[in-house]
Amino acid sequence: MTASPKSRRRVLVGVSAVATVSLGVGVAAGTRITSPEDAAAKTAAPKASQITVPVEKKALSSKVVGRGDASFDGAVNIRVETSGLTTAPIVTGKVPAVGSTLTEGKALLEITGRPVIGLAGVLPMYRTLSPGGKGPDVLQLEQTLDRLGFDPGDVDSEYDSDTAEAVERLYEKAGYDAPVADERLTEAVDAAKKTVDQAKNALRQAKAALKQAKAAKSPDTSVQQGAVDDAEENLNDAQDALNEAEFKAGTPLPVSEIVYVKTLPRRVDDVKVERGGTVNGVVMSASGASLVVTLKVDAQTAERLKAGMAATLDLGDGTAVAAKVKRVTRNGDQYDVVVAPNKLTARQLTLLRDANVRVTIPVKSTSGKVLAVPVAAVSSGSDGGSRVEVLRDGKVELVPVKVGLSADGYAQVTPTGDVKLSEGDQVVVGR
Structure with a gap:
């Protein structure tokens, strides 16, 4: 059967409508389709841009x-040399408390009833000093006595009568009796005094005999005069011997009664002895005050x-x-x-x-404020010199610089080329 003209017109309109819809769908679908190149372009990272910071003017300090x-400064161990004692070195008093202060010229401790006096010095006490002694330890002692105001006379290396008297004043100031000489020396003084007395008596007798001879108008008194001369000479010798004996029996300085410490005063950190105990080695440790x-x-x-x-x-x-x-x-x-x-x-x-x-x-x-940039802004050129990159009007300029002090992440820079560098200029620190 043949379609009528009216029916054919309806079919054409339908086909046309379908084609139109299909075309719209195709166009819409086409807008959603992306090529691999376009997709890569859209997902790639944006072009890198410079990260900049301004040049600052500031004072830099490295620390x-x-x-x-x-x-407490300078801890030291304090030892007392007790080899010179004839009895056991028993601690009898003046035991310091931890935290107390050791003062120069004062007793740090008492051993067998005698003081151990602290003095400032670098040479340790290694022997008993007495009149007639010589050496660097004597010089140190006299320097110390002089500094403390005890007047040891000539400050030299010889322990003389002036030194002995100064030692007496040191002990008096510390509140103790001065040391006494060895018994043999004091016995020698007593013997010398008896010899002087005998010499004086002999001289008196010789003079009396001479006077009697002259009174008797003896024609020759040479024998009596000779006896007087001999007696006078013997007396002089006896007096010299007494002076020497008294000098040697002058005030000594026992090795066990002085301790030298490099500096005083000091603080007691630890005490190794107690009253009634025996000294054996270190008695205490002390540090600076x-x-x-x-x-x-x-x-x-x-x-x-x-x-x-x-x-x-x-x-x-x-x-x-x-x-x-x-x-x-x-x-x-x-x-x-x-x-x-x-x-x-x-x-x-x-x-x-x-x-x-x-x-x-x-x-x-630095002396006042200087141009400073982050250390990251400084780089090295092909010539080995330092430079910074300055961003001006969207363009990067290389500015040669001399690098000074670096501190706290900043470096002092001074432009060395024709291009200027000023506070506020933007320097590149990264991209």
Whole structure:
């Protein structure tokens, strides 16, 4: 059967509508289809841009920062040489308490009822000193006596009568009787005195005989005069012998009654003896009366430090104490840096004692404010010189610089080429 014209028109309209819809679907689908190249382009990272920071004008300071332990300075062990004693070295008194202060010229301890007086000196007491003795230990003693105001006469290397009298004054000031000479020396003095008395008596008799001969108008008195001359000479010899005996019997300084310590006063850290006990070796340990902080550094850091440098101690309560480097000494593979506070209040002393504190020691600093950039902004050129990259109007310019002090992540820079560098310029630190 043949379709009518009307039916054919309906079919054409339907086909046309389907085609139109299909075309729209195809166009819509086409907008959602992406090629591999387009997809890669859309997912790739954006082109890198420079990361910049401004050039600053600031003061730079390089410093050593570490933690150190507080202690009293210079601990030493104190020994008493008791070999000169004829009895057992029994401690009889003056035992110091831990924390007390040892003062120069005062008794540190009593052994067999006699004082052990502390004096400042580097040469240890190794023998008993007495009149007639000579040596460097005598010189140290006289220097000490002179410094303490006891007037030992000529400060030389000879222990004379003036030295002995100064030693007497030292003991008197310390509150003790001066030491006495050995019994044999005092016996020699007594014997010399008897000889002098005998010589004086002989001279009196000789003079009396001469006078009697002259009174009798004896024609020859030469024998009597000779006897007087001999008696006078004997008396002079006896008097010289007495003077020598008395000199040797002058006040000695027993080896067991003096202890030299490098510096005084000092603080008692530990006591090794007790009253009634026997001395055997170290009697006590003592440190300096001043509190210091010691931090350990490596050799490279130690090279940057020296005595006299200013420092700061952080007490941990928000306060800081001004200090100075006292000394830098090697200790095995490391170095000990000893820092002493300039001045401490009673409260600060309490906080610092036996504490571990932060120590800051400025090593170098610029003279006022300088141009500074982050260390990351400085690079090396092909010629080996330093440079920074400055971003100006979207373009990067290379500026040759001389690098100065580096501290806290910043470096001091000074432009060396024709291109200027100013505060606020943007330098590249990364991309």
